[in-house]
Amino acid sequence: MNRNKDRRTSVNGTDAVWLDDVRKAYGRGESRVEALRGVTMSFTRGSFTAVMGPSGSGKSTFLHCAAGLDLPSSGSVVLDGQELNGMNENQLTRLRRERVGFIFQAFNLMPALNVEQNVGLPFRLAGRRPDRSSVVEVLGRVGLAERRKHLPSELSGGQQQRVAIARALIMRPAVIFADEPTGALDTQTTIEVLQLFRETAVSGGQTIIMVTHDPVAASAAHRVLFLADGQFIGELEAPTADVVAERMTHLTAWQQTRTTQSTGRGGFR
Incomplete structure (x- = not known):
């Protein structure tokens, strides 16, 4: 990771995501909290990266800023060649809908919709008719082609997470952000999901950024x-x-020591 790269490198397409000296603070005065302190990171296209840190390290804030769910207090974020600074909420929403996929520990499936309908939901949110051939193809990739008419309540936890992954993949996003995606899964299903992530990055050329503990x-x-x-x-x-x-x-241990030494300086806790 080159911390001194030219901004044009990311804007022109070498990196799927680039954070440059990103800072994020909440509150003012004595209640001000710094969640990110000058973070510079880059994520090349077709890579699978895990982001880790102790509790209170800023992982969730990093994910929100990198995905355009929140804007930094200073610094810049380039996502799929688009500089997020200066975008309005409508532009950010469109970018996230078309170029970003999200996978969470909570599967967030619609209980009244079957598997096929849940996977096709991003098409409807974009005002388009679901492409059934694409839905069937992506369900085959996650091993659920035979379950497409089942409701979420008829699936195991691992199967529901695969549906969530298929939903994230269906629009062929440039970047997929996964927040603790294996936290609720058993060991075997976790292995299968992680293998799917690697295949998606290597074969599909999509970038996977996973926050995990x-x-x-x-x-x-x-x-x-x-x-x-x-x-x-x-x-x-x-x-x-x-x-x-x-x-x-x-x-x-390092973070706990810093917290003890600097209590009251307005750092992220």
């Missing part, structure tokens, strides 16, 4: 980025679960 899940990514106390701390290429877990132990 699980070293095993993180070890499935091409690399892991670490946040602590609202700052980018470091990264691991070709990570293993043991090395990730060890790094997280050190980061948690």
Whole structure:
């Protein structure tokens, strides 16, 4: 990751997402909280990256800023070649709808819609008729082609998460943000979901950015980025679960020490 790259590199398409000196603060005066402190990160197209950090490290704020769900207090974010600063809410909504997919720990499926209808929902939200061939194709990719007429209540938790993944993939977004996507899944289903993420990145050329607390899940990514106390701390290429877990132990202790030493300075807690 080149922290000194030219902005044009990201705008012209080398990176799917680029954060440049991003800061995010909430509140004012003594109640001011800095959630991100000058974060610079880049995510190349077709990569699968895990983002980790102790509780209170700024992971959720990072995801919201990177995905255009929230705008930074300063700094800039480039998402699929689009500079988010200066966009109005309608423009941001359109960008997220057309170029971004979201997967969460809570599956967020519509209980009254069957699998096929849930997956096709992004088409309807965009004012378009669902492309049935695309829906069937993406359901085949996640192993649910035979379940397309089932309701969410008729599926296991792992199957429901696969439906959520298919829904995120259906519009062929440039970037997929996954927030603790395996937190509610059993071990075998977790392995299958993570394998699907890698295949999506490598074969589909889509960029996967996954926030997780699980070293095993993180070890499935091409690399892991670490946040602590609202700052980018470091990264691991070709990570293993043991090395990730060890790094997280050190980061948690480091953040706790900083919190104790700097209580009252308005940092993120």
